[in-house]
Each structure stands twice: as structure tokens, then as C-alpha cells.
Amino acid sequence: MRKAPSTLPSSPLAGAAGGAGPGEEGGPSQMEIDEEEGADAPPPGVDDAGPPGVDDDTVEKEDSKALKNDNEAKYIRDKVVEKRRVLFKANEEEVGRRWAFEEGIKRPYFHVKPLERLQLKNWREYLDFEVRNGNHTRTVILFERCLIACALYEDMWMKYIKYLDTAEPEKVKEVFQRACTIHLVRKPSASLAWAAYEEKHGRFEEASAILAGTEERIPDLLEATLRRINVERRCGNLDKVEELYRACIAKAANAPMSTYFASKLSRFLSKVRNDTEAAKKVLKEAMERDPLLQAPWVVPPSSSDSAAFRLRFLRCVVASRRAKDGEKEIAIFQQVQMDVHIL
Incomplete structure (x- = not known):
């Protein structure tokens, strides 16, 4: 067999370069070349290149957009905080103006025990302050808070009604109803005011019904009876007026009271219905029932x-x-x- 030559002829490129090629004696080894090429390479799994289909310009644009969004978010946040700070300061000032009144409220809940005089004074002053300086919503809320603790006080209800009559008239009737049918059943002033309010607005039947209910709850209240009769008279229901007078005479608790209503009926028959004979008859019957008829029960002529x-x-x-x-x-x-x- 023919023996292979111990050396291979040199590459023309290597000869032209005048140096030894890789693997040749005196030249760099393949391992050294790989190490030099991989010195600046990223670690395995990390690639400087973007995802497929995304170039470097796109990445820069996205970074710029994200930075812009961050700046906008910071700007919006600063504006919101600035506006909220203004509201906070205004709210803090309003709270400071009311703090003394709030500290004066010792019993914000309902109790049958009467409130102390200082408590009532504090509520009245607080309400007056809110009516003068507050807005409608805040004033209504304060009135509702007050009427929890002061539910049995007629003047507080009337104060609320007086305010609503100018600020929100459509709610006056509802407040009257709450006061007169729930909390102030045995206190007639609110019911009489409610009847007058209904009559003022032309609701005569409702006014008469309110007064009739007041008579049932407080039978001895003469004022409610007379107001009901006068409401019917102003409505022109003269037959109803006479009927009510005669009913009062019949159910009078004593002779002087019967005589009082008889004198009223006599005057009504004489002055309104122009029936002098009927008026005389009523007075004669009254004198028969009460022989000791006293002068105060006789209605004198008017001016x-x-x-x-x-x-x-x-x-x-x-x-x-x-x-x-x-x-x-x-x-x-x-x-x-x-x-x-x-x-």
C-alpha cells in the first residue's frame, strides 16, 4: 500500500495571507476563535433582537408612548388632587363653622323625657344658622335630624313647615301629616294650623275633615269645634253650620255650654239666615234649659x-x-x- 503524505499542501489563501490557518501549527485553534466570537454574545435565552416581525423602531415608539402615558397620568392625578384640595379646604371651613353646634347636641336620638332648655336653644340656633347660611339640602337634613330628638315639640315642627312653605311647598302637607297623626296627636295647635293651611289653599273639605278628627281626639277642645263651624260657614254650607250648632247643643256637657252654643246659633240664624223667629225660638229653649242664664254666655251685638x-x-x-x-x-x-x- 501507498503511504499517505504526512503533511497536506497549504491553502492558497493561507499562503497569500502569510499566516497559519486554523488548526495549523502556530495559528489559533478553533476553540479560541469560538471564544472570541462569543465574548460579546448575550447569555443563552437572551436575544437583543425583538420578537419576530418587530423592529427596533417599533420598540422605541412603544417606549416613548408608555412614557407619554405616564406623564399624562401624573398630570391628571395632580389636577384631581388640586381640585379635591380646594373642596377639602372649603368643607373643612364649613365644618368649623358648625362644630360648636354639633358639640352642643347631647341627645341626637328620640326619648320621651323632655330635652334640657340648653339643648332646645342649641337646636333652634343651629336651625336658624343653617337657614341663613346653608343650602336647601343641608337645611332639610338638619331639620330631619332635629325632629328625631324634638319630635314632641310643636314649635320645631312649625318651624320646619314655615321653612318648607317658602322653599319646597309641595312637601308641607306631608310634614303636617307626620306631625299631626303620629307625633302630636294630643297637641291641637299643629292640627289647627294644618286645617288653616288647607283652607288657605282652597281645600275646604280636607280642612273640615282635619278639624273633625281633632274633635274626636280632643272632645273638649272648643276651638276646634268653632273653627270647623266657621269653615263650613265660609264655604257657604249654611245648612251644615246649623246642623253642627244643634249637634253641639245636644251633646253639650253642661247647661252653660249648651247655652253658649245656643246663643251662637241664635246669632247665626238672625244675622246670616235672616230668620228672626228661629233665633228667638233657640234663645227661649236655651232659657228653659238654663233658668240662671248668665250674661257672659249671651253673644253681644258686634260693632x-x-x-x-x-x-x-x-x-x-x-x-x-x-x-x-x-x-x-x-x-x-x-x-x-x-x-x-x-x-
Whole structure:
């Protein structure tokens, strides 16, 4: 066999370069070349190149956009904080103006035990302050808070109603209803005011019904009875007025009260219905029921009546009592007659 030559002919490139090639004696080894090429290479799994289809310009644009978004977010946040700071300062100032009133409220809940005088004074001053300086919503909230602790106080309810009558009239009726049918059932002032309010706005039937309910709850309240009769009279329901007067006479608790309503009915028949005979009949029946008819129960003539009529009225009274009364009573009537003559 032919023996292979121990050396290979040199590459023309290597000869031209004048140096040894890789693997040749005196030249760099392949391992050294790989190490030099990999000195600046990133670690395995890390590649400087972007994802497939994304070039370096796109990455830079995204970074710039993210930075811009961060700046915008910071700007918006600063603006929001600035506006909130203004609101916070305004709110802090308003709280400071009301802090003394709030500290004065010792019992914000309802209790049947009466409130102390200082508590009531604090609530009234707080409400006055809010009405003068607060807005409508805040004022209504304070009134509702007040009426939890002061639910049994008529003046607080009337204060609320007076405010609503100018600020929100459509809610007045609802507040009246709450006050008169729940909290102030046995206190007539609010019910009488409610009836007057309904009559003022032309709701005469509702006003009469309110007064009738007040009469049922407080039978001895003469004012409610007379107001109901007057409401019917102003409505022109004259038959109803006469019916109510006669009912009052029939159910009167005592003779003087019966006589009082009889004198009222007599005057109504004489002055409004122009029925003098019926008026005389009512008075005669009253005198039969109450022989000791006293002067205070007789309704005197009004200032609109003529002096002659008033004199005739007093002469009739004196004549009717002359047989039963002594000199002292007659002298009183004569003095009244003289006063009427002077007027």
C-alpha cells in the first residue's frame, strides 16, 4: 500500500495571507476563535433582537408612548388632587363653622323625657344658622335630624313647615301629616294650623275633615269645634253650620255650654239666615234649659250693628231677667246699656 503524505499542501489563501490557518501549527485553534466570537454574545435565552416581525423602531415608539402615558397620568392625578384640595379646604371651613353646634347636641336620638332648655336653644340656633347660611339640602337634613330628638315639640315642627312653605311647598302637607297623626296627636295647635293651611289653599273639605278628627281626639277642645263651624260657614254650607250648632247643643256637657252654643246659633240664624223667629225660638229653649242664664254666655251685638239694635238687644236681656235677678244684676245690665249708648 501507498503511504499517505504526512503533511497536506497549504491553502492558497493561507499562503497569500502569510499566516497559519486554523488548526495549523502556530495559528489559533478553533476553540479560541469560538471564544472570541462569543465574548460579546448575550447569555443563552437572551436575544437583543425583538420578537419576530418587530423592529427596533417599533420598540422605541412603544417606549416613548408608555412614557407619554405616564406623564399624562401624573398630570391628571395632580389636577384631581388640586381640585379635591380646594373642596377639602372649603368643607373643612364649613365644618368649623358648625362644630360648636354639633358639640352642643347631647341627645341626637328620640326619648320621651323632655330635652334640657340648653339643648332646645342649641337646636333652634343651629336651625336658624343653617337657614341663613346653608343650602336647601343641608337645611332639610338638619331639620330631619332635629325632629328625631324634638319630635314632641310643636314649635320645631312649625318651624320646619314655615321653612318648607317658602322653599319646597309641595312637601308641607306631608310634614303636617307626620306631625299631626303620629307625633302630636294630643297637641291641637299643629292640627289647627294644618286645617288653616288647607283652607288657605282652597281645600275646604280636607280642612273640615282635619278639624273633625281633632274633635274626636280632643272632645273638649272648643276651638276646634268653632273653627270647623266657621269653615263650613265660609264655604257657604249654611245648612251644615246649623246642623253642627244643634249637634253641639245636644251633646253639650253642661247647661252653660249648651247655652253658649245656643246663643251662637241664635246669632247665626238672625244675622246670616235672616230668620228672626228661629233665633228667638233657640234663645227661649236655651232659657228653659238654663233658668240662671248668665250674661257672659249671651253673644253681644258686634260693632257693625247699629246703636239702636244694640240698645234693643240689651233691653230685651234686662226685661227677661228682671223677674229673676236682684238689683245688682240689673245695675250691671244698665251700665252695659249706657256704655253701648255712648259707643
